[in-house]
Amino acid sequence: MSDEHAKMTKTTPQQFFFALWGGLFAPLFAILLIVGLVAKIQGSHSHEESMAYNDAAVEERIHPVGEISLADPNAVHVDKTGAEVFAAVCIGCHGTGALGSPKYQDKSAWGPRIKQGYDTLIQHALSGIRQMPARGGNPDLTDTEIANAVAFMANAGGAKFTPPEAKAPAAAPAGAAPAAAAPAPAAK
Numbered sequence: 766m767s768d769e770h771a772k773m774t775k776t777t778p779q780q781f782f783f784a785l786w787g788g789l790f791a792p793l794f795a796i797l798l799i800v801g802l803v804a805k806i807q808g809s810h811s812h813e814e815s816m817a818y819n820d821a822a823v824e825e826r827i828h829p830v831g832e833i834s835l836a837d838p839n840a841v842h843v844d845k846t847g848a849e850v851f852a853a854v855c856i857g858c859h860g861t862g863a864l865g866s867p868k869y870q871d872k873s874a875w876g877p878r879i880k881q882g883y884d885t886l887i888q889h890a891l892s893g894i895r896q897m898p899a900r901g902g903n904p905d906l907t908d909t910e911i912a913n914a915v916a917f918m919a920n921a922g923g924a925k926f927t928p929p930e931a932k933a934p935a936a937a938p939a940g941a942a943p944a945a946a947a948p949a950p951a952a953k
Contacts, residue, residue, distance in 0.1 A: 875923060
């Protein structure tokens with residue numbers, strides 16, 4: 766075997782240091798860039814925001830399907846005003862004009878309906894018309910509450926309807942004591 770094939774050029778100290786720094790600097794620079802990127806990503810996600818998001822997601826998944834509302838069957842029913850019925854039931858469609866319903870305070874949409882008359886509008890609201898469900902979708906509303914809501918919305922659209930008078934609460938049962946009895950005078 767000859768030494769001709771094993772000859773290598775001599776490396777100068779300057780070449781050695783350039784190779785050493787280049788070999789160490791490039792991977793070190795890449796590692797620093799990756800660490801900086803990870804730190805930036807971690808910094809953009811605050812712990813409070815992620816906890817709030819997690820809490821909201823859990824609440825959404827475990828929320829109850831229904832609600833129970835306890836009411837005294839002997840309690841006196843007080844009819845809601847037109848504004849209250851509108852805010853609770855009617856605004857869903859009449860606030861946005863959904864499914865072709867006349868928008869609240871839109872005189873051009875309410876004009877032809879007002880010409881049909883108050884009683885006709887009440888009948889449409891009670892029994893439903895086109896895509897509007899009977900009683901606005903709330904079967905618990907009384908006829909008087911429906912009439913109040915119709916008058917409220919139609920009057921905002923330019924009508925001059927007079928809502929029905931509120932009924933006086935029914936008298937208390939014979940054996941029941943008054944709810945707020947006056948205190949007896951003190952003996953001297």
